[in-house]
Amino acid sequence: xxxxxxxxxxxxxxxxxxxxxxxxxxxxxxxxxxxVSPVCGNTDDFLxxxxxxxxxxxxxxxxxxxxxxxxxVTIEILCTLVKGxxxxxxxxxxxxxxxxxxxxxxxxxxxKAKFLLELLGRGIIRYKTQTA
Numbered sequence: 001x002x003x004x005x006x007x008x009x010x011x012x013x014x015x016x017x018x019x020x021x022x023x024x025x026x027x028x029x030x031x032x033x034x035x036v037s038p039v040c041g042n043t044d045d046f047l048x049x050x051x052x053x054x055x056x057x058x059x060x061x062x063x064x065x066x067x068x069x070x071x072x073v074t075i076e077i078l079c080t081l082v083k084g085x086x087x088x089x090x091x092x093x094x095x096x097x098x099x100x101x102x103x104x105x106x107x108x109x110x111x112k113a114k115f116l117l118e119l120l121g122r123g124i125i126r127y128k129t130q131t132a
Contacts, residue, residue: 004104009069012076019079021062023050028123047075049119051082053127058082058090074112077101078120087124093117 028051045067052060061079065071077098082090098113099105 002102002104002106002109004102005070005073005106005109008076008102009073012072017072017076019062019076019083020064021050022048022064023052023060023062025052026050027053028127030119030123032119045071047071049075049123051123053087056086056088058085058087070106070108071112073102074098074109074116078113078116082120087128091121091124 028049030049030051031047033046045065047065047067048063050062050064051058061083063075063079065075067075081093081097081101085093095110095113095117098109102109
């Protein structure tokens, strides 16, 4: 794990995980489990992602998970990157944005970011289809 990823995780441990929690009546709810998800390393790991959309903007985003530190870092970065963006803007975010956010290139971070962005993309498409 890159030094920048470790440093960010340590910062989160000290300051708290800003986006951890649950949103009641989330506009978009996404879930994944360890046995089918590269973002959740072990079979017992899981991720629940709650997104509140208001006027096509990601108004709030929270998550609950049991996972490894790099996954926690990746999810926190995802939440930071998409909060306040329109759904279309969020759908355009690429894995490189995660590396730019931390100022380092880490292949595992990139792999987890790619999976999270694909998961988010599927959720956005489903939301748009249901609300159209």
